[in-house]
Amino acid sequence: MKKYVLLAVLLCTAINATFALDFYDEGSKLYYRTLDGGGVEVNSWNGWDGDTKITEIAVPAVVAHEGNYYTVKAIGEGAFRFIADPWRDKSLERILLPETIESIGARAFYNCNALESLTIPEAVKTIGDEAFVGCP
Secondary structure, eight states: OHHHHHHHHHHHHHHHHHSOOEEEETTTTEEEEEOTTSOEEEEEEOOOBTTBOOOEEEOOSEEEETTEEEEEEEEOTTTTTTOEEGGGTEEOOEEEOOTTOOEEOTTTTTTOTTOOBOOOOTTOOEEOTTTTTTOO
16 A cells, blocks of 8 residues: 555656646746746736836846745746736836846737837847737
């Protein structure tokens, strides 16, 4: 019986190790996904706060989760798509990216039609298809 319990625990551990960890950081209002080889990518943003107008967000270089620290290495596919709310005058104008970003996914900033300022870090090696379609 002990062998079966141990086998079940090892199997569950192996299965969990194969899946990416997704988590939310309240401070940055960003969802993250762990990457193979270390680090995380920004998966999406959830920063609208009632009627507060938010015009700028800053992606951190490092994020903490459950006692672990992760370097933010990528902006995931569609992470900031459609970040505009013209009906309530809530549109992001500036997104600040850290120098740790190495890739920007497809449609990452798709239709961010109020975006006025975004500097691509020098470390970026790849930019996905249609990453900035619909941006000014």
